Amino acid sequence: MASVIRFFRARAENVAVGMLAAMFLIFILQITARYVFRSPLGWTVELSLTLWLWLVFWGSAFVLDDRDHVKFDVIYLAVGKRMRKLFAIVSALAIIVGFAAALPDTIDYITFYKIKKSAILRIRLDYVFSIYAVFAVAVTAAYALRVVRIWRGVEDLSGGDPSPGQEAE
Known part of the structure; x- marks a missing residue:
């Protein structure tokens, strides 16, 4: 896999x-x-x-990757492993719920743009903005997978970046 x-x-x-x-x-x-x-x-x-x-x-x-994004993790790094696990699961679930709740209206808004075209190239704007729906679904799936990985104890919750040339598993 x-x-x-x-x-x-x-x-x-x-x-x-x-x-x-x-x-x-x-x-x-x-x-x-x-x-x-x-x-x-x-x-x-x-x-x-x-x-x-x-x-x-x-x-x-x-x-x-998740570790490539900017994070404000001062509190996260100050707590123990069990609390980090809780923080990571709660934050991942919040992201999942937020994106999932917004997805129907997002898709509705994107499909509304099928009636408009870009000014010069005349590209339908629903095609232009469809990447956001792809992004929203991918982020939701990635964080759902992250919750599973955290729950199983597979996800690294140390909060530190891997050493140069070393990938975090």
Whole structure:
């Protein structure tokens, strides 16, 4: 199972790298068009913003680990292992409940945008913003899995970052 997860995470990283590379190339194209040919291209801004939106939510959903996110863990690190387990489960359940409760209205809002299109490229906005629904489902599933891992005692609750070159299991 771990090798399957590593495979899919690597493919998710490939997609993120592709989006970042496309953003960079579009940015260079816009600079060249604007300052060399004195003819700015409007679609480059729109496509860059859309790619940035997708990159942020895609990366947060499929590339970053829980330990990669910014945390305010002063109290968490000051308590014992049993209390850390409780804190971790309660916070994960709060995230699950929050995202799950918001999901129906989120999907409703995204589907409402099928009637609108982007200004220049005419891309339907429900396609543009659909990445948020993917993100919300992925985060909900990841934290549900985290609750199971914490409950089974598999999750590392030390709060410290692994040593360089060492992955936390």
